[in-house]
Amino acid sequence: MAETFELEIFRYRPEEESEPTFQTYEVPYREDWVVLDAMNHIKDEIDGSLSYRWSCQMGVCGSCGMMVNGVPKLTCAAFLKDYHPKKIRVEPLNGFPVERDLISDMDDFMTKLQEVKPYIIRKEGEEKSLEEGEYLQSPAELAHYKQYSMCINCLLCYAACPVYAIDSSFVGPAAIALGQRYNMDSRDQGRDQRQEVIASHEGIWECTFVGECSVVCPKDVDPAAAIQRAKVSSTVDWFKEVLIPWGRRK
Ligand code: SF4
Known part of the structure; x- marks a missing residue:
């Protein structure tokens, strides 16, 4: 059976929910995947309601910044293999109000x-x-x-x-x-x-x-x-x- 990897992701809709929760997703583990690839897999294949920003996927646009295990990272440059086999926690950037899930108000x-x-x-x-x-x-x-x-x-x-x-x-x-x-x-x-x-x-x-x-x-x-x-x-x-x-x- 193909190896999998777990992501624990911050979920929050401030207009509907009184406080955030974390949702765990299981994705295929691939050495060449970055955290953003795993999130795109979740969005495309598992849960289309997950909200986050991204664009260039090559460290240029600056839009995919999130907290990965408590550290601010560009998720397009954070490889799963650097965290494997432990699961990772993905949260919105510290210090900014949350608009929805991983999207911060800038x-x-x-x-x-x-x-x-x-x-x-x-x-x-x-x-x-x-x-x-x-x-x-x-x-x-x-x-x-x-x-x-x-x-x-x-x-x-x-x-x-x-x-x-x-x-x-x-x-x-x-x-x-x-x-x-x-x-x-x-x-x-x-x-x-x-x-x-x-x-x-x-x-x-x-x-x-x-x-x-x-x-x-x-x-x-x-x-x-x-x-x-x-x-x-x-x-x-x-x-x-x-x-x-x-x-x-x-
Ligand atoms: S970490 Fe700060 S200074 Fe560095 S590229 Fe991002 S916004 Fe600019």
């Missing part, structure tokens, strides 16, 4: 993402017209921020963050890292605008540098490093503005 992150203005800002009067062409950048200038531009908005870092778990007002790892990505871009002049959010009470100073955000990040963005860099540059700002008034930052 509105809070989307709001914060907009607040850090994740796009190039030019000072008034310093924008180039289309006729003047693009803003040029050297390979070294690109390398300076490229790591922080690899984020796929999967939110595993938020699910791993102990600060966000107790205080959802924290701007959080991915939004701050993305703000830093633009702050470090040689073409950008919008740092002062982003600082209002990034260096606010809910921003970088909330971070206690546990570093789990960088541990779970599937794209090696290293949001913890982005936050610490922002702390350093914000501290330099403070010294310039308060202790050396004639040395105010440009």
Whole structure:
């Protein structure tokens, strides 16, 4: 008889049920299957009511993030063989309200993402017209921020963050890292605008540098490093503005 594997999956319809439950499903065990394959098998063959997000199945879209045995993972990159023969528990990402089963409400992150203005800002009067062409950048200038531009908005870092778990007002790892990505871009002049959010009470100073955000990040963005860099540059700002008034930052 073909070998099987058990998944214990979080089920919850907030509008109908007072609390979540767990449902166990048995799926064929295949060495080349990831958790998302097993869930798709359940959805297609066993229980069509199971709800979750996924899209690219290749670690690019960032939509299939879930807790797998308590750890934030992209389920398209979590192989069953790494857990076999023990069963696994699949839950929605920590820290976000549940819409249904494994689908989390991402509105809070989307709001914060907009607040850090994740796009190039030019000072008034310093924008180039289309006729003047693009803003040029050297390979070294690109390398300076490229790591922080690899984020796929999967939110595993938020699910791993102990600060966000107790205080959802924290701007959080991915939004701050993305703000830093633009702050470090040689073409950008919008740092002062982003600082209002990034260096606010809910921003970088909330971070206690546990570093789990960088541990779970599937794209090696290293949001913890982005936050610490922002702390350093914000501290330099403070010294310039308060202790050396004639040395105010440009
Ligand atoms: S920083 Fe990493 S873990 Fe966080 S959202 Fe971006 S890719 Fe995902």
